Amino acid sequence: MRKLIISSLLLMFSLASCQQKQSSATTINSKEKTGQKMLDIYKQVRTYNYNPLYEVEFTSDTCGYEILINGVPLHRYLLAGSANEQRIPINDHILTSGKQEIIIRLFPPQLSDQSWSPTLVDGSKFKIKVIHHAIDRSTDNPKQVFEFTSSNKPGTEKFVGSGQKVFEFKGSFAAIVPYQIEGWKNSxxxxxxxxxxxxxxAVAAYNEFRNVLIRKDVNAYASLMYDKEVELAKAFYWNTSADSKERWDEMSGTIREKRDILPIKEFKMVLYAGGKVLALQPTSEMYKDYLSAIHAQTDDEDIQVSFLLHKKVGSNELTPVR
Structure with a gap:
């Protein structure tokens, strides 16, 4: 077997020496095509008379929380502290017009000594609403389509879920969007x-993605994320060449940044959206509020890298969905 391997390597080196110039030219052309493909995404995007941007607007106090839209995690935070009013766009979680599901999960707070309370406490609070307005903010009068405020025990100022390990609320809201994207709909x-x-x-897919980040392989990253980027562009109406260029410059710049891509360890597999979306998530205390087990570090910050997978109908390959 060893001779066979050596012979094969010699053949490869021989071919490589003969085809080096052709290979180099092919590589350059491939890179140019990949970059241009990303720059041309805007050509697939339509805009409409009303281009709504849907957002969640929320505050929290003395609790961890997780927000899911249509079964897919939007945001999770479990560490100490309270959240002043925050807004997060959710168009990429809305695949088409109609009824949208929202789930809010509240978790015991982290304490001042960095440990976690075993249960939710009397002072735990959470408030969230879903609003929409024109994406160009041509109007400052957003319309509200959903609101949830955590309630107290009757006759008290104590949170109704105090003493519980998890408190969950499920609701819905109606959304009207002019686009349609596939997402995980038929996965x-x-x-x-x-x-x-x-x-x-899943571990193989995560490690493949991690290796792309380690190599700083911008073109492999673009090929892997192309379908996802097309859907994001449609959902957020990125319909100009400047939009695509800004997105591509941001992506490629981020990939080339100097940062350490940490090993994937201490994780669990989680399924979302009725089993259609998969994530590997950290289980260690330090990173357990991350949605993805891939994260990076620079000298100044710890960076969560989102990586949610699915299998398209007709395919048996795990590919990025969000």
């Missing part, structure tokens, strides 16, 4: 697959 139900094999596939 395979991964809960029906062999979970041990699925875990192996």
């Amino acid at each position: 395979k139900d991964l809960s029906k697959e062999n979970q041990d094999e699925l875990l192996k596939e």
Whole structure:
């Protein structure tokens, strides 16, 4: 077997020496095509008379929280402290017009000594609403389509979920959007697959993505994320060449940044959206509020890298969905 391997390597080196110039030219052309493909995404985007931007606007106090839109995690925060009013766009979680589901989960707060309370406490509070307005903010009069405010125990100022390990609220709101995107709408139900094999596939996909980040391979990153980027562009109406260029410059610049891509360890596999979306998530205390087990570090910050996977209908390959 060793001779076969050596012979094969010699053949490869021989071919490489003969084809080096052709290979180099092909690589350059491939890179140019990949970059241009990303720059041309705007050509697939339409705009309309009203281009709504849907957002969640929320505050929290003395609790961790997780927000899911249509079964897919939007944001999670479990560390100490309270959140003043925050806004997060959610168009990429709205695949088409109609009824949209929202789930709010509240978790016990982190204490001043960095440990976690075993349960939610009397002072835990959370408030959230869904609003929409023109994406160009041509009007400062956003319309509200949903609101949830945590309630107290009757006759008290104590949170109704005080003493519980998790408090969950499920609701819905109506959204009217002019676009339609596929997302995870028709993706395979991964809960029906062999979970041990699925875990192996997920770990392989995460490690492949991690290696792309380590190599700072901008073109491999673009190829991997192209379908996702097209859907984001449609959902947020990025319809000009300047939009695509700004997005591509931001992506490629981020990939080239000097940062350490940390090993994937201490994680669990989680399925969302009725089994259609998969994530590997950290279980360590330090990173357990991250949605993805891939994260990076610079001298100044710790960076969460989002990586949610699905299998398209007709495919058995895990690919990025958000």
